[in-house]
Amino acid sequence: MMQLVGSTTEQLVYVASKDRRFNVNELLIVEDNKHGDIKGEVVGTASFNRYIPMAGERSGFVDKDTLDFMRQVGFSIEDESIHMAKVRILDMLTSPVEVGSSVRLPEFEEIRELLVKKNPSEGLTLGTIMGTEEVSEGMPAELKNIAYLYEKDRGILPQNGVPFIFDYKAMSEYPHIGIFGGSGSGKSFGLRVILEELMKKKIPTVVFDPHFEMEFDDPMQGIPDDFAEDFSDCYEIFTAGKDIGIDFTELTQEDLINILRASGGSISESMENAARTLYKNRDTFTTFRDRLIDLADALDIGKDRIFRNMKDDTEDHGKYAGYLGLLDAYGNAVPYSGTVKAILWRLNNVARENMFRFNIQPILKAINRRKTCIIRGSSLWVLTVFASYLIKNLYTRRRDYRDSEFSGEKAEKFPPFVVATDEAHNFAPRSSQSPSKDVMREIAQEGRKYGVFLMLATQRPALLDDTVTAQLSTKIIFRTVRSVDIATIKEETDISPDEANRLPYMASGSAFISSAITGRTNAVRIRTAKTVSPHSINPFEELEKDYETEDNLLKKIVLSETPVYLGNLRSVMERAKEETGISVTREDILKAAEELVAGGQAKKEKTPLGEMITEVRV
Amino acid sequence: MESDLKESLKKVNSVLREKRDTGASPGDVRAAIEDKLGDIIKKSRKQKPDWIKTVLAVDGSLNSYGSSFPYIINFFRSLSLFSAGNRRISLSDIYTPILDMDSYNEDDDNEEAMKEIRDRKMAEMEVEVAIEGIRQFSPSLVIFDGGFLRYLEKAKDVFDSYIRLCREKGIVSVGVIEEIGTFDMARRLRGSFGFPVEDDRELLFGALEPYEILKLKGNAQFKKGLYTAFARPCLHPNPVAYDFLEEDRESALDTVNFLMSLTPASSRGIPLILDIVDGEAKINSEEVKVMVDSFLDSDIKEGLFRPQRDRRVML
Numbered sequence: 001m002m003q004l005v006g007s008t009t010e011q012l013v014y015v016a017s018k019d020r021r022f023n024v025n026e027l028l029i030v031e032d033n034k035h036g037d038i039k040g041e042v043v044g045t046a047s048f049n050r051y052i053p054m055a056g057e058r059s060g061f062v063d064k065d066t067l068d069f070m071r072q073v074g075f076s077i078e079d080e081s082i083h084m085a086k087v088r089i090l091d092m093l094t095s096p097v098e099v100g101s102s103v104r105l106p107e108f109e110e111i112r113e114l115l116v117k118k119n120p121s122e123g124l125t126l127g128t129i130m131g132t133e134e135v136s137e138g139m140p141a142e143l144k145n146i147a148y149l150y151e152k153d154r155g156i157l158p159q160n161g162v163p164f165i166f167d168y169k170a171m172s173e174y175p176h177i178g179i180f181g182g183s184g185s186g187k188s189f190g191l192r193v194i195l196e197e198l199m200k201k202k203i204p205t206v207v208f209d210p211h212f213e214m215e216f217d218d219p220m221q222g223i224p225d226d227f228a229e230d231f232s233d234c235y236e237i238f239t240a241g242k243d244i245g246i247d248f249t250e251l252t253q254e255d256l257i258n259i260l261r262a263s264g265g266s267i268s269e270s271m272e273n274a275a276r277t278l279y280k281n282r283d284t285f286t287t288f289r290d291r292l293i294d295l296a297d298a299l300d301i302g303k304d305r306i307f308r309n310m311k312d313d314t315e316d317h318g319k320y321a322g323y324l325g326l327l328d329a330y331g332n333a334v335p336y337s338g339t340v341k342a343i344l345w346r347l348n349n350v351a352r353e354n355m356f357r358f359n360i361q362p363i364l365k366a367i368n369r370r371k372t373c374i375i376r377g378s379s380l381w382v383l384t385v386f387a388s389y390l391i392k393n394l395y396t397r398r399r400d401y402r403d404s405e406f407s408g409e410k411a412e413k414f415p416p417f418v419v420a421t422d423e424a425h426n427f428a429p430r431s432s433q434s435p436s437k438d439v440m441r442e443i444a445q446e447g448r449k450y451g452v453f454l455m456l457a458t459q460r461p462a463l464l465d466d467t468v469t470a471q472l473s474t475k476i477i478f479r480t481v482r483s484v485d486i487a488t489i490k491e492e493t494d495i496s497p498d499e500a501n502r503l504p505y506m507a508s509g510s511a512f513i514s515s516a517i518t519g520r521t522n523a524v525r526i527r528t529a530k531t532v533s534p535h536s537i538n539p540f541e542e543l544e545k546d547y548e549t550e551d552n553l554l555k556k557i558v559l560s561e562t563p564v565y566l567g568n569l570r571s572v573m574e575r576a577k578e579e580t581g582i583s584v585t586r587e588d589i590l591k592a593a594e595e596l597v598a599g600g601q602a603k604k605e606k607t608p609l610g611e612m613i614t615e616v617r618v
Numbered sequence: 619m620e621s622d623l624k625e626s627l628k629k630v631n632s633v634l635r636e637k638r639d640t641g642a643s644p645g646d647v648r649a650a651i652e653d654k655l656g657d658i659i660k661k662s663r664k665q666k667p668d669w670i671k672t673v674l675a676v677d678g679s680l681n682s683y684g685s686s687f688p689y690i691i692n693f694f695r696s697l698s699l700f701s702a703g704n705r706r707i708s709l710s711d712i713y714t715p716i717l718d719m720d721s722y723n724e725d726d727d728n729e730e731a732m733k734e735i736r737d738r739k740m741a742e743m744e745v746e747v748a749i750e751g752i753r754q755f756s757p758s759l760v761i762f763d764g765g766f767l768r769y770l771e772k773a774k775d776v777f778d779s780y781i782r783l784c785r786e787k788g789i790v791s792v793g794v795i796e797e798i799g800t801f802d803m804a805r806r807l808r809g810s811f812g813f814p815v816e817d818d819r820e821l822l823f824g825a826l827e828p829y830e831i832l833k834l835k836g837n838a839q840f841k842k843g844l845y846t847a848f849a850r851p852c853l854h855p856n857p858v859a860y861d862f863l864e865e866d867r868e869s870a871l872d873t874v875n876f877l878m879s880l881t882p883a884s885s886r887g888i889p890l891i892l893d894i895v896d897g898e899a900k901i902n903s904e905e906v907k908v909m910v911d912s913f914l915d916s917d918i919k920e921g922l923f924r925p926q927r928d929r930r931v932m933l
Contacts, residue, residue, distance in 0.1 A: 062882045062885075062890060063882050063883050063884075065879065065883075066879070066880060066881065066882045066883075066890050067890075069666060069876070069879040069880050070701070070880065070890060070891065072665075072666050073666070073670065073671070073672050073673050073701040073702065074671075074672055074701045074702030074703060075701040075702070075704060075891065076703075076704055079704050080704065080894070099908065099912075100912075
C-alpha cells in the first residue's frame, strides 16, 4: 500500500510504502478525494529501517545476536523498512493534495498521453522512459520490442519500459537538438542512435565526423533479427581533400575571406582588403595563386628594376610586362609584398590539403537522394574549414530555393536537411572565432524557416556559443561532471535541481531529454544502436588480439620451417614477410627462435654447419 | 541559570551523592539480596527455549487534545505484533467526555474521573488486541509493555478472560517493566545496611552485573497471584522486572533468558520487539494535530478545543 504522508503542497508530496520500493522517475496516481486522480512523478527516493539505525543514532545499533533471536521467532527485521518517495505533481492544482490519500501505480492508458506523443512510425524511437518498467506491461503490441537496450558486460537486453518517441516533425516549430555529456557518458552512442533513426526516415543529413566513427555497416553484436537494419544504402562517406573539396570557381569574396581566416586563425584588415582587391570572379585556384605570386615578386623587385631588367633581358620581356601591368592595377591598393605573401601562405595551407581539387557535387547528389552524408577531414582544422564552406553553401541553396517559391525567381530545387556534428563547440565556440560560427548562428536563428536543423553534440556546453545554445529547443543531457557545464544546463533547460544533482552520477547511456516538444523532462535510457563504430574495439584488446598474435605467428613460421640453421635465415625471413605483410629482420627471427627454445618447443644443437633449431615433438 | 535554582540542584546532588558513597558497597547489597530474597544467576548462553516458537508483543498509547474539561479528546491506539511474518493487529478509538456526560457528577472531580475512564479504556484495548492476537496466531509467548497490576486493576474482566484463554491454549504471558515502582524488597532489607534504601529500583541499581537475573524465593513474592523476576538485561545498570502469572512460574527463568537475548546490548533494557510495537503504537502530537485539523471545523476547534497555551506568544 502506498500513501501520501507528511505535509504537502500543490506541487510536491511525499509518498510512503512499507512493501514497495520506489523507482526514480516512475509515475504514480494519487487518489485524492477532492481533486480526483492526480498524476505525479517520483523525483527522489529513500528507504530506511528504524530498527537498524546508523550507529550513534538514538539507541545505537541493534546487535547481531538480538536480530538472530528475532529471526528465530520468525520476525524479519528487513521487512520493517519504510520506503519513501518525493513526488512532483504533474497536474496543475491550486490547492494542496490531501494528506493520507492512497497512491497506486497507473494503468498504461492513463498515462499514455503523457509518455507517448507519437506512434513509432511517426517519430524517432530513441529509447525507453525510465521508471515506466512496470506500467509498460499494459502497452499495446506496436510499442513493444522497438527499443532494445544495451548494457556493457550484459549486451543486448529486452525493451523494459515505455518507448521514448521523439516527434521530429515538431522541429518545424521547435527546432534544433543539443546533445550534452562527458566522455563515456553515452553521448556518441546517443548521436549514433538518432542518426540511425534519421536514416530510417530518410531525412537528408550532413554529419561532420571528427572521430572517424560514423559508419553504419557493422551490426551490433547480438542484435535480434527483427531489430537489425541495413543502413549501407542510406549513407555515404566523404573525405575533404580526397573526394570532395571546395570549388574555387564558385567562391564568393566572402567565402574566400572566410577560408583565409580559417586557414590562419585570423587575418589583418590589410590582408582582407588585398584579398578582395586581388580576387576576380571566375578565378580558378591557379589563376588567383599565380596572380599573387607574380604580384609579390613584382613588389619585391620594384618598378625601377623591372624597367631595367626589361632592357637587359629580352627573354623574360613578357613576364616583366605582366609584372608592370599588375603593379599598375594593384600597386596602390596593395603596396607591400608581405601582405600578399601572408595571403599566399594561408591559401597554400588549404591547397596543400588538396581542398581545391574537388567540389561538393557528390554531396549535393546524395542529399537530393535523401541520404546521410558523413564528412571527414584529415584534421579537425581541415574539417572546420570545409564545414564552414559546406554548411554555408548548402544553407544558401536551400534558402534560395525556398525564397524563390515566394519571389517567383527560378532556383534549383534543394531539400530540407539536418546538420549534425560532434565536438560542436569547435564549430560554434562561445568566446573565440571559428570559420563556421557565423553560419551556425544564422541557422540556429533562421534555419527553422527554411527547414534546416542543427544537431549539436558537445561535452562542453559551457563553451558553445550562447546564441546557438539558446535556440536548441531539445536538449539531450547525458552524464555531466563539470560544474560550469551543469550550471549552463540548469540555465538552458527546465531540469529540476533534483535532476541536476543526479547529472554527475548518471549511468552511461541514460539521459534527461528536456524538450519544448514533449513539455516535460524525461529520463530516458537510450536504446541500443543497431550498428557499431568500426573502431569501438578497446585499444588494449586490439593490442592483444592483433599484436600478440604477430609474435606467435612468427614462432609458428619458424617451427614449420625447422630444421633451421641460424646461419641461414633467408628463406624463413622471406616466408615471414609474405605471411605477416611486414618486413621481418634477422634479429626478429633469432628472437623468436630463442623464445621457442626457452619455452621448450624447440631445441638448439651445434652442427658442422653451425647452430640448428629443431622442433621438440611432445 | 538563576543562582538559587543552581544552588538547589547542587544540594540535591550532594545529598544523593553522600547516600551512595557512604552506603553499603554493591558487594554488601548482593550478599544481603542473596541471603534474604533469592538467587542471582548469570544468564545462560544457551539457545532459545524450544517451547518458544513465536511471540506476540503488545502495547498501547494515548494522547489528548483540548482545553479544559469536557472539551478534551483522548486518542487511543493499541497494537499487537506477531513475530512470524511481522503481522499486526491494531485498535484505535477516541473518547471525549462531551459525548458521555452521563458518566460524570457535578460534585466529583471531573478531571480525575475522566482520567480513570481513560486509563480503563487504554488497559482494556491493550488486552483486547492481545486476545485477538492469541485467537488468530496462537503464539507461544505474549509480551506486554508494563506490569500486570495495571490490567488487574483497570481491566479486570477482560484480563480474566485473557488469562482463561491463555490457560486453555498453554500460552505464557510476561509483562516487561522498565521502571520498577515497587518497594517491597527494599522494605524487607531495610536495616541490613545501616542506611535506608527507598525502593526496589534503587536497591537493584548497580547491584546486578550485566546479564544477571534475580530469581526470588517462593516466600519473597509480593504481588498477589503474580510472580516477578528481576534482571539486568543489558549493559545499562537499570534493573528490569518481569511479571508472570503465578501459574507460569516454572517457565519464568526460560522466558527471562529469552527476553534478555532479544534485548540489544546497548539499549535501555527493553526487548527489541517491544520497542518496535511501542514506536508504532505511539500517537504523537503531530498526528493528533493533523487529525484535529482535518476533521474538526475550524470554529469548533478554535472556539472549544484549542488549548489556551497554544495561543500564547512564544518568545
